[in-house]
Amino acid sequence: MNRLRGQGVLMNIAYLKCSLCDAEYRADSVKYVCPKHGNSGLLDVIYDYEKIKSQVSPGRISRSDDFSIWRYWDLLPIENHASVPPLRVGWTPLYRASRLGKQLAIRDLFLKDDGLNPTGSFKDRASAVVVSKAKELGVQVITTASSGNAGAALAGLSASAQIPAVVFVPSTAPEAKVAQLLIYGAHVFLVKGTYDEAFDLCLASSKQYGWYSRNTGYNPYTTEGKKTASLEICEQLSKKSGTSEGWTAPDRIFVSVGDGNILSGIWKGLRDLSALGWIDKIPKLMGVQAEGSAACYNAWKDGTETITPVDAHTIADSISVGLPRDGTRAVRAVRETGGAFVTVSDDEILDAMRKLAREEGIFAEPAGAAGYAGLVRAMNTGIIDGDEEIVVVITGNGLKDVPAAVKAAGKALVIEPKLESVPRI
Ligand SMILES: Cc1ncc(COP(=O)(O)O)c(C=O)c1O
Numbered sequence: 001m002n003r004l005r006g007q008g009v010l011m012n013i014a015y016l017k018c019s020l021c022d023a024e025y026r027a028d029s030v031k032y033v034c035p036k037h038g039n040s041g042l043l044d045v046i047y048d049y050e051k052i053k054s055q056v057s058p059g060r061i062s063r064s065d066d067f068s069i070w071r072y073w074d075l076l077p078i079e080n081h082a083s084v085p086p087l088r089v090g091w092t093p094l095y096r097a098s099r100l101g102k103q104l105a106i107r108d109l110f111l112k113d114d115g116l117n118p119t120g121s122f123k124d125r126a127s128a129v130v131v132s133k134a135k136e137l138g139v140q141v142i143t144t145a146s147s148g149n150a151g152a153a154l155a156g157l158s159a160s161a162q163i164p165a166v167v168f169v170p171s172t173a174p175e176a177k178v179a180q181l182l183i184y185g186a187h188v189f190l191v192k193g194t195y196d197e198a199f200d201l202c203l204a205s206s207k208q209y210g211w212y213s214r215n216t217g218y219n220p221y222t223t224e225g226k227k228t229a230s231l232e233i234c235e236q237l238s239k240k241s242g243t244s245e246g247w248t249a250p251d252r253i254f255v256s257v258g259d260g261n262i263l264s265g266i267w268k269g270l271r272d273l274s275a276l277g278w279i280d281k282i283p284k285l286m287g288v289q290a291e292g293s294a295a296c297y298n299a300w301k302d303g304t305e306t307i308t309p310v311d312a313h314t315i316a317d318s319i320s321v322g323l324p325r326d327g328t329r330a331v332r333a334v335r336e337t338g339g340a341f342v343t344v345s346d347d348e349i350l351d352a353m354r355k356l357a358r359e360e361g362i363f364a365e366p367a368g369a370a371g372y373a374g375l376v377r378a379m380n381t382g383i384i385d386g387d388e389e390i391v392v393v394i395t396g397n398g399l400k401d402v403p404a405a406v407k408a409a410g411k412a413l414v415i416e417p418k419l420e421s422v423p424r425i
């Protein structure tokens with residue numbers, strides 16, 4: 001058992017705050033969104049930072065032997081350790097990408113491989129926290145809409161915690177992701193429609209049947225789970241540079257954007273660390289969208305936080321989102337940190353998949369590689385220069401979407417089992 005566990009048993013949440021009107025709510029008085037704003041009034045979880053500082057320090061966390069998101073217990077919204085499912089989530093590797101860094105002329109390039117989470121994507125972070133919260137609330141059934149990965153993450157973490165899960169995914173979701181849902185024993189609805197339609201149907205079903213909703217952004221604790229990636233990045237960078245009493249924020253972080261919740265979660269983690277005084281700057285956040293699914297990019301370019309839905313099409317199914325549910329906070333994250341949005345084509349995404357695999361040994365699904373494709377685009381178009389420390393988050397494993405990998409890699413040669421059939425390479 002970790003030394004930090006058992007400390008900070010009382011939750012450190014001060015209040016929940018509406019991201020649209022700043023209204024403040026007690027954490028036990030609102031379950032999902034700001035009552036004044038409905039589904040668009042996403043809530044930020046605000047902590048008692050002075051209390052956290054009195055409980056724990058970066059140096060103490062750095063000595064923790066809990067190699068999961070729960071090493072940040074005091075900065076997370078869960079009260080009881082018994083609520084946490086056994087499946088290990090987080091503390092994914094942060095690799096120095098020397099070859100790709102050199103090719104792009106970037107001073108310090110790091111790749112955080114979140115495809116190594118237990119169900120193969122970044123979404124495990126959110127599901128681990130929401131399933132813990134569900135356990136704490138004693139809910140009978142938990143549900144989510146998903147383009148695939150959030151559902152797989154919920155299915156896996158729910159199996160680990162033994163809470164029934166109901167998942168709504170578009171019927172076009174990649175086969176491997178649907179197989180994951182089924183093998184974990186989730187109740188699966190393949191919706192003949194888009195992810196956006198699945199989202200609305202899931203919300204309506206959750207209200208009708210009283211199921212606890214994990215829907216991205218709508219449930220405030222998804223963001224809290226996702227923020228753990230930026231806590232890890234800053235702690236891991238400090239370990240690499242040999243400092244641990246304060247942590248090290250990179251200059252810039254690239255991440256792919258669908259609903260925008262990963263991006264807003266990463267921003268939230270950085271703001272928490274800054275409020276604690278554990279980092280001395282907030283990195284510029286770079287949101288990467290597919291050209292065919294660029295609602296956040298459009299809003300950012302037009303200088304507005306109001307998201308206009310698009311008709312989404314891209315090979316990167318995980319970021320094929322018409323109406324990003326956390327778009328407003330994602331656009332704000334980019335604007336307030338002085339970052340940018342970039343778009344990438346499907347061909348650039350396929351190229352990024354090849355590059356990541358061949359140069360650094362990281363096999364990513366299309367949405368998982370899109371962040372790197374965005375970095376290439378940003379360098380090639382002069383949006384950034386390379387004299388920086390840059391982290392790209394790889395958000396999903398390549399085995400999630402084998403047909404896309406075959407599209408990127410081509411097919412292997414079929415031969416007779418004879419030596420003369422093997423040509424010299
Ligand atoms: C692999 C992967 N990358 C990126 C994203 C985008 O995350 P968000 O929808 O929170 O922006 C997702 C979401 O499903 C995903 O599964």
Ligand SMILES: [Zn+2]
Pocket residue numbers: 018019020021022023034035036037041
């Ligand atoms: Zn509000």
